[in-house]
Amino acid sequence: MIMNLAIIGFGNVGRAFARILLERKQDLEKRYGFQSKIKGIFELNGAFINEAGLNIKDIINLNPNEFEKHENWKSKVSANNLIPKLDIDIVVELTHTNIKTGEPGLSHIKTALNNGKHVITANKGPLALAFPEVQELAKKNNLYLRFEATTGGAIPVFHLAETALMGNKIISIKGILNGTSNFILTQMSRQNVPFSIALKEAQELGFAEADPSLDVDGIDAACKIVIIANSILKQNVTLSNVKIKGIRQITKDAIELAREDGYVIRHIASAENGKLEVSPRLVPENSTFAIEGTQNLIRFETDLAKEIYIIGRGAGGREATSAIISDLLYIHKKTQ
Numbered sequence: 001m002i003m004n005l006a007i008i009g010f011g012n013v014g015r016a017f018a019r020i021l022l023e024r025k026q027d028l029e030k031r032y033g034f035q036s037k038i039k040g041i042f043e044l045n046g047a048f049i050n051e052a053g054l055n056i057k058d059i060i061n062l063n064p065n066e067f068e069k070h071e072n073w074k075s076k077v078s079a080n081n082l083i084p085k086l087d088i089d090i091v092v093e094l095t096h097t098n099i100k101t102g103e104p105g106l107s108h109i110k111t112a113l114n115n116g117k118h119v120i121t122a123n124k125g126p127l128a129l130a131f132p133e134v135q136e137l138a139k140k141n142n143l144y145l146r147f148e149a150t151t152g153g154a155i156p157v158f159h160l161a162e163t164a165l166m167g168n169k170i171i172s173i174k175g176i177l178n179g180t181s182n183f184i185l186t187q188m189s190r191q192n193v194p195f196s197i198a199l200k201e202a203q204e205l206g207f208a209e210a211d212p213s214l215d216v217d218g219i220d221a222a223c224k225i226v227i228i229a230n231s232i233l234k235q236n237v238t239l240s241n242v243k244i245k246g247i248r249q250i251t252k253d254a255i256e257l258a259r260e261d262g263y264v265i266r267h268i269a270s271a272e273n274g275k276l277e278v279s280p281r282l283v284p285e286n287s288t289f290a291i292e293g294t295q296n297l298i299r300f301e302t303d304l305a306k307e308i309y310i311i312g313r314g315a316g317g318r319e320a321t322s323a324i325i326s327d328l329l330y331i332h333k334k335t336q
Ligand SMILES: NC(=O)c1ccc[n+]([C@@H]2O[C@H](COP(=O)([O-])OP(=O)(O)OC[C@H]3O[C@@H](n4cnc5c(N)ncnc54)[C@H](OP(=O)(O)O)[C@@H]3O)[C@@H](O)[C@H]2O)c1
Pocket: 008, 009, 010, 011, 012, 013, 014, 042, 043, 044, 045, 079, 094, 095, 096, 097, 104, 122, 123, 124, 125, 149, 150, 153, 314, 315, 316, 317, 320
């Protein structure tokens, strides 16, 4: 069966996903019998639509100001209006993260699930704010809602929990879930510089946004621990249930004092004893949690396997695509 797809949001991740699906076309068919057609690509001001399947090669190299010239471009159509009418199996929701309302992603996800389409998303906002609601909607409609790329980028957090660790009782989950704040803490410690200088370096290298608040104030990591708590620990929680403390107040002196005692400071997100927290914590300098740079880490504490750590890249279009493709193949396998 050919899987018909629509992508909503054609930015960094949307383009990487379309490109890699094209590059891997033969490979995915040969290894998994997976065949797909992208019938729609939705952007803010319109969409590429072709019920027979879009020619992705034509589209992936276009700049947004060239979209209108393409024969399949339709101006001023929106995903919420058109998705219900298209013959689509899976909607891949890749718009920007909005942690105030979850929009536009939340409406896209609900529209898809209310109209018989499975959903894959990399967008944390809707899930951090409304996980119980959208999960229930998927369940009610017998559809899959998959979100591996929302948390830890390329790291297979959810797949690991639901497959390899499935016989375990998972007691707690702790992690470094934001590469930007980990980079800043690493640089403060390595170069003995204050927060403001380390932040500036992160911004110059493209690791931090001009407005870094989501990262350094712990909101991004909090969204991820909420998704983990709901899906793996089966808690019924949203962002408002997380105790959050950022890293802006960490001083050079605090880092120096920690170092004298053999510790480093890391921004840790945890789901433990029913409580969710994101805060700077002391970790022994030789512990696995003392990872450096932009890497992400997740530690599962389980009853049988005890501690399991996974470390990897938490950001990047190709890395996120690794996670999205794993969700795509999961749905493909389950629906054959
Ligand atoms: N980048 C990463 O490394 C990474 C990793 C894991 C997860 N994620 C998550 O993946 C999602 C996408 O990330 P990204 O880096 O690709 O973001 P991005 O480059 O900002 O792309 C988002 C795209 O969505 C479009 N968009 C905005 N409103 C829309 C609407 N109503 N309908 C259709 N399209 C709309 C934007 O168009 P305009 O530019 O015209 O507004 C933009 O092209 C985010 O939620 C992010 O948190 C990203």
